[in-house]
Amino acid sequence: MRSELELTPIAKGDAADGPHYLALRDQIALGIEMGKLAPGSKLPSERQFQGDSGAARGTIREALFQLEAEGLIYRRDRSGWYVSPPAVTYNPTRWSGFMTYVAEQGRTPATETLSKELVSAPPAVADIFRTAPGTPLYNIHRRRSIDGRAVLVERIIVDPTLAPGLVDRSLDGSLTQILAGDYGLTVVRNRVDMRPCALVKFAADALGVKPGTPGLLVVRTSIGADGRVVEYDQEYWRHDAIRVHVDLDVRG
Amino acid sequence: MRSELELTPIAKGDAADGPHYLALRDQIALGIEMGKLAPGSKLPSERQFQGDSGAARGTIREALFQLEAEGLIYRRDRSGWYVSPPAVTYNPTRWSGFMTYVAEQGRTPATETLSKELVSAPPAVADIFRTAPGTPLYNIHRRRSIDGRAVLVERIIVDPTLAPGLVDRSLDGSLTQILAGDYGLTVVRNRVDMRPCALVKFAADALGVKPGTPGLLVVRTSIGADGRVVEYDQEYWRHDAIRVHVDLDVRG
Numbered sequence: 001m002r003s004e005l006e007l008t009p010i011a012k013g014d015a016a017d018g019p020h021y022l023a024l025r026d027q028i029a030l031g032i033e034m035g036k037l038a039p040g041s042k043l044p045s046e047r048q049f050q051g052d053s054g055a056a057r058g059t060i061r062e063a064l065f066q067l068e069a070e071g072l073i074y075r076r077d078r079s080g081w082y083v084s085p086p087a088v089t090y091n092p093t094r095w096s097g098f099m100t101y102v103a104e105q106g107r108t109p110a111t112e113t114l115s116k117e118l119v120s121a122p123p124a125v126a127d128i129f130r131t132a133p134g135t136p137l138y139n140i141h142r143r144r145s146i147d148g149r150a151v152l153v154e155r156i157i158v159d160p161t162l163a164p165g166l167v168d169r170s171l172d173g174s175l176t177q178i179l180a181g182d183y184g185l186t187v188v189r190n191r192v193d194m195r196p197c198a199l200v201k202f203a204a205d206a207l208g209v210k211p212g213t214p215g216l217l218v219v220r221t222s223i224g225a226d227g228r229v230v231e232y233d234q235e236y237w238r239h240d241a242i243r244v245h246v247d248l249d250v251r252g
Numbered sequence: 253m254r255s256e257l258e259l260t261p262i263a264k265g266d267a268a269d270g271p272h273y274l275a276l277r278d279q280i281a282l283g284i285e286m287g288k289l290a291p292g293s294k295l296p297s298e299r300q301f302q303g304d305s306g307a308a309r310g311t312i313r314e315a316l317f318q319l320e321a322e323g324l325i326y327r328r329d330r331s332g333w334y335v336s337p338p339a340v341t342y343n344p345t346r347w348s349g350f351m352t353y354v355a356e357q358g359r360t361p362a363t364e365t366l367s368k369e370l371v372s373a374p375p376a377v378a379d380i381f382r383t384a385p386g387t388p389l390y391n392i393h394r395r396r397s398i399d400g401r402a403v404l405v406e407r408i409i410v411d412p413t414l415a416p417g418l419v420d421r422s423l424d425g426s427l428t429q430i431l432a433g434d435y436g437l438t439v440v441r442n443r444v445d446m447r448p449c450a451l452v453k454f455a456a457d458a459l460g461v462k463p464g465t466p467g468l469l470v471v472r473t474s475i476g477a478d479g480r481v482v483e484y485d486q487e488y489w490r491h492d493a494i495r496v497h498v499d500l501d502v503r504g
Contacts, residue, residue, distance in 0.1 A: 069450035087447065092498040093345060094278060192501040195339065196448040196468040196491040198321035212321060213490070214466035216448040239448040239466070244496070246344040249441040 021062035024055055028063065032072055032083055040147075043073060043081040071240030073189075077208070078118075087243040088146055092192040098144055098152075099174045107146050114153075114206065115141040116167040118160065128221065129159055131231050136160060138167050140175070143206055151241035153206040157232040162224075175231065176222070185230045189223040194244060203236035214239040276307055280315065284324055284335055292399075295325060295333040321466075323492030329460070339495040340398055342470075344444040350396055350404075351426045359398045366405075366458065367393040370412065370421040380473065381411055381481050388412060390419050392427070395458055403493035405458035409484040414476075427483065428474075437482045441475040445469035446496060455488035466491040 030039045044052070049060045064081055067073045073081050088102055102109035126133040140156040156175060158166055163183045171178070181184040199207065199215040207215075215236050222231040231238040283289045283305075296304070301312045316333055319325045325333050329334040340354055354361035371391040378385040392408040408427060410418055415435045423430070431437040451459065467488050474483040 065464065066452055069452050071447065071449060076273075093500060095502075097302070097501070188502045190498075192468060192498045192500065194446070194496040194498075195323065195494065196489070197467050198466045200318055200321050212317065214448050214450045216468075237448070239450070242447065244446040246444045246446075246498070248345060248347070248349075248444065250440045 020055065021059045021066065024049075024053055024059060024063040025066045027053075028067060029070075029072060032223065034127045037083045039083050039085040041083050043083065043155070045080060074238075074240055084240040085147060085149060086153070087241055087244050088091070089245045091245050091247075092190075092194070093246055095187075095190070097174050097176050102146055104181075110145045110148070112143045113140065113171045114143055115139075116171060118167070125157060125232070128232055129157070130157070138163070140171055142171065147242065149241075150207050150238075151236045152237045153203050154233055154235040156234075159229065162228065162230065179230055185224055185232050187222040188225050191221040191223070193219040196239075197236075199236060199238070207238050208234070209238060216242055216244075218242075258364060272307065272310045272317065274312060276301075276305055277318045279305075280319060281322075281324060289335045291335050291337045293335050294331075295335065297332060311485060326490075328490055330413075336492045337399060337401060339493055341495050341497045343497050343499075344442075344446070345498055347439075347442070349426050349428050354398055358438070360400070362397045362400070363394045363424045364397070365392065365423045366395055367391075370419070377484070381409070381412070381486055390415070392419065392423055395427040398493065402459050402490075404487045404489045405455050406487040406497065408483055408486075411481065413483065414480065431482060437476055438475050439474040439482055443473040443475070445471040449488075450491075451488060451490070459488070459490050462492060468494055468496075470494075 007203055022189075028037070028043070034121070043064075046057065046060050046064070049055070050057060053060070064073065068075065071084055071087065074084050088105055088107060090101065094101070096104070099109045117139055118136045120134045121129065121131060121137050123133045125137065126135060129135070129137065136159040138160050140158070142154050142156065143150055144152045144154065149171065158179070160166065162185060163179060166178070166183075170180060176187065195217050197215050197217045198212045199209060201211045203215065204211040204213055215238055218235040219239065220231070220233045220235070221229060222233070224230045256331065256451040261278060278290070279293070289295065298309065298312050298316070301307070302309060302331065305312070316325065320327065323336055323339065326336050327333055340357055340359060348352070348356070351361045351363065365398065369391055370388045373381065373383060373389050375385045377389065378387060382386070390412050392410070394406050394408065395402055396404050396406065412418065414437060415431060418430070418435075421430060421434075428439065428440070447469050449467050449469045450464045451461060453463045456463040456465055467490055470487040470489065472483070472485045472487070474496045476482045476486070
């Protein structure tokens, strides 16, 4: 969360309502940065903070909400505040998939298939697959986690004529590997669109957060050598779990 | 907002509490897609929706919140709901700056300097500039708009030894051009980090949205030929104004 920590001292001067909650925010952030508060560990209760800092309840909550907004801490239903695990870095200019880049960062990725079914293509989806509305398409709904914490929910659409019987297999791994290995579908082009969003109900429910919580929608259209869409994927990430990094160098 | 519109028919099946608010959401989204509701235009009042659709007030609000979460509509203080202008596309693998890529997309960019001052570098910022904490650095705070709507607020840090007197100039344009043209500071490398966030108070206030509204934090570190940091920029975008696009092709 380094870049967030860098921000604060500069942003501080801007807080109209003075340093009270930001000073407490800085104390907690420093504790996290220094490792006094380990990733995944539980924060003291708001009452404890009150006792220790002598700050008003409202000030404490404002500090906690600020840290949540920055992705440094997160809430678990009824069990209080926890230090967010470090965000994983996603580089859209690399080819590696979730299972690979998460493992490369020393974390443990996991994939859980929530549903897989044949659906009839709505018009907008039919456009993407250059097919007629109502054409049957595989619709796969998965949840992915890092070190046991759900970080994204995704819906993947695949054309059954390219991958017949796909949904009869276990999809709790790398779909790209199955499509390449079992169906010879290799991707030559990835179009990646990312937009910040508020997590809509179906995504929030699957991630166990409140609808409206900030998130990142990553839409990937993978295209094969013949120009056909191999995989169309919509990932809804919780906002504190992903960091997108691109390194652009004029010297190549 | 196409990719959002694509999503809905698929997501629909997931809404635990049935199609009521999603059906209304689809009607409104279709009206926007078909151009019946033009970008920037005001939506009917919640009372009008109630009259037209016969839906309960709660259902109507849920539909509107869903559309807001998707970035299709947004609220203006006390004046109701409006259709969001199309998001601008930012491609982090290209070199062009805000003033250029916004204009290239047929939109009108504008930059407003909110403050420019000399500050003493906090430790984390000093690290970035490989200088000692407390070193004086220029801190520039700007707000940028597209077609008259504020879309991002940014804080830029520049080393005064590289650009003496920078803050005495008008910075209501392309800073990169000033640094290159007037100071001969050309950038050979851009490190771009993006993370979804909830807009913290100072950013939300500057953009006229509620703190906690989803946003995107784009942090850009621009490095010169000599390896020194030319410009360190933190942009807070409102979530419905930016779409990040990367096109990755194995055939180069």
